[in-house]
Amino acid sequence: MEQAAQTPPYQSDINTVSQQWKTDAAKGISPEEAAQRLEQYGWNVIEATRGRSTWQILLHQLRSAVVYLLLAAAALSAFFQEWADAIAILLVIVVNTVIGFIMEYQAEHSMEALREMTQLRARVIRNGRTLEIPVEEIVPGDLLFLEAGDLAPADGRIVEASQLQVNESALTGESVPVEKNTQALEGKTPLAERHNMLFKGTYISNGNARMICTATGMQTELGHIATMVDEAAAGTTPLEKKLEGFSRRLMGITLIIVLVIFVAGILNRVALLDMLSTAIALAVAAIPEGLPIVATLALARGMLRMARHQVIVKRLSAVETLGATTVICTDKTGTLTENSLEVAALAMPPEQVLEKDPNKGQPLAESIPEEVREGGNYRYILDVAVLCNNASLAKQNGGWKESGDPLETSLLKFAWQTDMNVEEYRQRYPKEKEATFSSETRVMATLHKKDQGWFIAAKGATENLLEYCTQVLDKGEIKELTEPDKRKWLQRTEELAGHGLKPLAFAMREPEQPAEELLRELVFLGVTGFLDPPRKDVKQVIKECRSARIKVTMLTGDHPATARNIAEQLGIGEKEQDTVINGRDMKSYAQLPAEDKERWAQAAVFARVDPRQKLDLVSVLQERGQIVAMTGDGVNDAPALKKADIGIAMGIRGTQVSQEVADMVLKDDAFTSIVKAIEQGRVIFENIRRFIMFLLSCNLSELLVIGTAAALNLPFQLVALQILFINLITDVLPALALGVTEGSEAVMEKAPKNPEQPIIDRKRWIAIWSYSAVIAAAALGAAIMDAGTENEQAPNNVLFFTLIFSQLLHVLNMVSAKEPLFNNEIWKNKYIWLSIGVSSLLTLLTLFIPALSKVMHVGAMESRDWLLVAAFSVGGFVVVRVLKQVRLIL
Incomplete structure (x- = not known):
């Protein structure tokens, strides 16, 4: 819905803007009014940032070279009136599409869930109360408070500013921060020169401000840009680029091998249609087209798991x-x-040091002697602690509701514990001006109007604050601050820090007139020590x-x-x-x-x-x-x-x-969360590497089986649909299960991986070809042992089932040779066993359902056939394990 079309807010004074948007420049709007405006104007979101729709994900599955190859095979089968094969291949396309869709849909929604966890919040003032709300709930007319480090969550007219500087590079391209003020502008002014406005997407680099929101969502300047420019295509990650390049090279190698197998079959006088459909199916089976999707899903799932760990x-x-x-x-x-700061020590001139008794739970503020409470230094330190402070603190349900820097909230707690009404005191002496804390000055100062005259409150690092101090308050008397005095207070600060306390110094000045420069000729008051245990x-x-x-x-x-x-x-x-x-x-x-x-x-x-x-x-x-x-x-x-x-x-x-x-x-x-994330990063990458090795070794074993059978003109061979079925059974569920493995307990005992190292290095390529050779040898060996029996179909059946069960058992070998055979993360992964069970059941259904048996060209098997399948499948698994144990392969 269009937002109010009135005189541009940058041309209007603050009172006019308040009237236009029916808001109070000091108290904001009411929560009830905010709810009505949310209905009227909608959510404060940039619509162009939405993810892909369900239909886009579905259509993406059909834009694949694999699908085109399968469609070609189906068309050829239909042309030669092999209707069963054509229908079966089309079913394979449907199954492939559904699986790919489910995986991408899950990954997309995992990322969406992650985005929801990173929602930003904003501070709004409604009915005079400061609230934190999601930025999406901001409405025109809202009064917002922003300070250094905040992103402007909407467009708005500045009504109050203190040393405000804003980086608008995201909007104007100007890298130098722009100084802002509250003065109205005359006439039409370019966007980059509207110095009384804040715009969504820019950030506060210095100072603080209050603004009345004048535009949200697509009505902001950022929203206008989003409607003019199509969202840029999402960039691929380095891992995705590696996988894409890897897949392209593998596709080239595979097509060469398939061409050799095709020519060998023709020379051996195998029917042209059979060899053509076998070659296409083999190309599909050999190329791990699901790698990028499975990798993305593994990454997204891992990221979601990290999110649950903060x-x-x-x-x-x-x-x-x-x-x-x-x-x-x-x-x-x-x-x-812990970041649970509390004032644990207080040092004041001349030599007075008060410390919290570690054996008592009583806060330091409650144990201050009466004579100290009445002293000038203590009273002024409390004034500075409350007034030179941008945090807020309120008592709530027997505890505290905190907002702001923990050090500043701990100062407010200290003041509350002395029975000081912090909010009432702040209202009595409002802030007129502020020199904000920065990492360069390490000092903050504020100016306040008091009953009689003015008051400057300052706090900061002792060595920095002392540079602005010329006097010291000593027993109620202001004296000159000498260089020996400064050295003494630096030494006192060193002593507090040496006990693990975080020191903070205090100073003040009471000028007769409002000061232009706050940080000069200050009166030093003392130093506090904050306890923050590891x-x-x-x-x-x-x-x-x-x-x-x-x-x-x-x-x-x-x-x-x-x-x-x-x-x-x-x-x-x-x-x-x-x-x-x-x-x-x-x-x-x-x-x-x-x-x-x-x-x-x-x-x-x-x-x-x-x-x-x-x-x-x-x-x-x-x-x-x-x-x-x-x-x-x-x-x-x-x-x-x-x-x-x-x-x-x-x-x-x-x-x-x-x-x-x-x-x-x-x-x-928490630091522990960083290390947990690094551990999970290692686990995720190791999982991706595992399922790549698993997929490649399984797919290459199929190439070796068919290539060897074609080259040696063996009396048995896998047909196209059998190859496609094997690919479906072994490439989907086991690979996904590998992608969600919890990870080894030893993952943090290894050195970090080299980011320049390829996903599959030379040692792993050797392992992959070794795995493939063992699996292929097991399948061919079982079929050869079964050849020559009265049942001519038996060797083909044995070849088909041995290859499937060898590959399913092979997933259990995807562990390091250093890990125990049974007590490792793969054997403990319930999804691995579930994938093996479901895949085995689907395989056996090809025998028990007559329609499937006919399409898959499998028939009844005798006990001898099953013994060969079991012996060679388990034998292949054992051989691989032995090779790993003797360190011949990874």
């Missing part, structure tokens, strides 16, 4: 890279630690990484002593943990000498690092051939996340921008 993998290609990861560069806070399960997981030859490097903005303390507790770095590289000492990549690059590559702990240094570290590691997984949560982390081989964003504390550019999102922010 890991959203957004790109199929990331799964392949996960298995090759050699270095994990991880944040500390919330990833290696996650209990991380230490063991880091040991697992070591056995998997994956190095763990910790990157943090925290104090070096805090970083060293956590690293020692978790066992990060071993010998390297004694050296913590400080971001202050890190040169830019362009100025980095070779010895520093080597030192970076060997180091395991980096403290006080900023996003640019993260990016430089990724470059250094990649130079040395490492496959790097990098975590990040801020808007400034986006370049490092994109540069890394695997970008990992935090789902809880990560910004929308970091989540958008990342390959993975951790819903629980």
Whole structure:
């Protein structure tokens, strides 16, 4: 439905925009009004991003060289009036199409389920209350709050802005962030110059803002572009490209072999039609046309499994890279630690230090002595903690409802625990201006109107905040802050950090007039220490990484002593943990000498690092051939996340921008989830490699059987429909079952795979041809042993059934030679046994259903025939297992 056609919002002042959209620029609309507008305007979605329809998936199955080959075979059979064969081949086409459709449909819906898990949320203000809702539920007239790291979820008119800068490159192509304001514009203004508007798909790179939503969904500027441009075709993943190239080469080889077999049959005076239909069927059977579909399904299923373990993998290609990861560069806070911050220590001038008693559950705020509560420093620190703060906290059902940075919410908890009414205090002293925290300044400051004059509140890293301080509050008296004083407070900060606490310094100023520059001539108040203990399960997981030859490097903005303390507790770095590289000492990549690059590559702990240094570290590691997984949560982390081989964003504390550019999102922010994802990446790739080897060895065994029978002019041969039936029985269910194998317990004891290595290397090709030769020899051997009996059809029957059961048993050999015969992931996979059972039952139906027996050219079998089938099928399985045990093949 069309949204309101009025004066463009960028030409209107804020009051006019509020009236046009019947909203309050301070309180927003009511939830009831929002529900009505959702009915009127529809969901806030870009429709062009929908997946393929059911009919598109179905039609895709028919656009295949395999289908064309089968149709040609059916047409030839009909031309020569072989109606049974023609109908049977058409049935094969139907079965192939249905199987392919089901597999692709499942993969498509697995990906759709994954997309639903990665839905973004937005903060809206309705009836004066801040709520988090899915972006799809935003309606025109909604009042939204956005800050650095957020993606604009809709188009809107800015009504309040603080140091707001927006990256609009996704819309305008301009890579430099644009400064925004609230001033109305005159006349028609180009999109790139509408400095009072925010547009869907752009992101906030600095500051914060409130905006009134003026367009959603297809009515946004991004929606207009989507209607003009057809959605680009989805790119293929590296794995899919490898599989496609692999299939093309195999098709070429297969067609040459089929041509040789065809010519050999003609020279042996086999009927032309029989050889033609056999050649076509053989080509179909030999080419593993289902490889890309099965691979995609295995990837999608694996990704869905990861999602259930709190890991959203957004790109199929990331799964392949996960298995090759050699270095994990991880944040500390919330990833290696619990991210359950609480104020555990308070140091104030001159020498006063208050610490939480670890033997008591009582919060520090409740144990503060009365004389300290009445002191100036403590009172001002509480003021700063509440006012210089963008988080929100409310008591709910005996607990807390938190929104915002965990450090800031912990400060609000500290204030609540002193019986301070945080919301009332904030309303009494509203924020007028803000110098936002950035990874460069590491300081935040806000300006507030107080009863008598003005108040500047500031907090940040001690060493950074002290640069802006000229005075210190000492026992209620403001004194000059000397250089020895600064060194003393840096030492005190070092002591807190050395005990594993995260330090944060506080300062303030009370100017008579509203200040233009907030960060100057501040009065130092003291330092708090936050306790954030390591996650209990991380230490063991880091040991697992070591056995998997994956190095763990910790990157943090925290104090070096805090970083060293956590690293020692978790066992990060071993010998390297004694050296913590400080971001202050890190040169830019362009100025980095070779010895520093080597030192970076060997180091395991980096403290006080900023996003640019993260990016430089990724470059250094990649130079040395490492496959790097990098975590990040801020808007400034986006370049490092994109540069890394695997970008990992935090789902809880990560910004929308970091989540958008990342390959993975951790819903629980936990390091263990990263390692779990790497493990699953290895398992998925190993499963794909397994079913490729299984399919190839089975299909090539069919080539060898028919080629040998044709070349030696043996008195038995498989007919076309038998070949097609074998292909259906052994290529579908067992391959799918292999694709969902849980994986070996030893998968994390191996070194990461080389991403440049082909899926099937030389050793595996040798194994595939060896498997094929054994299976073919078993089938031909059984048939030869049965030749010469009175029943001329018996050898063909024995050949047919031995080949099927040899291939079905062969799936049990798709394990490493190092693993036990029975106690391995293949034997434990219930789907493997189910696939063998169902495939065996379908095979036996060709004997028991007369119509099928006639079409498949099989007849009654005697006990001797079945003994040969069983002996040679099991014998082939045993031979392969022996060859694996003596390490002749993989």
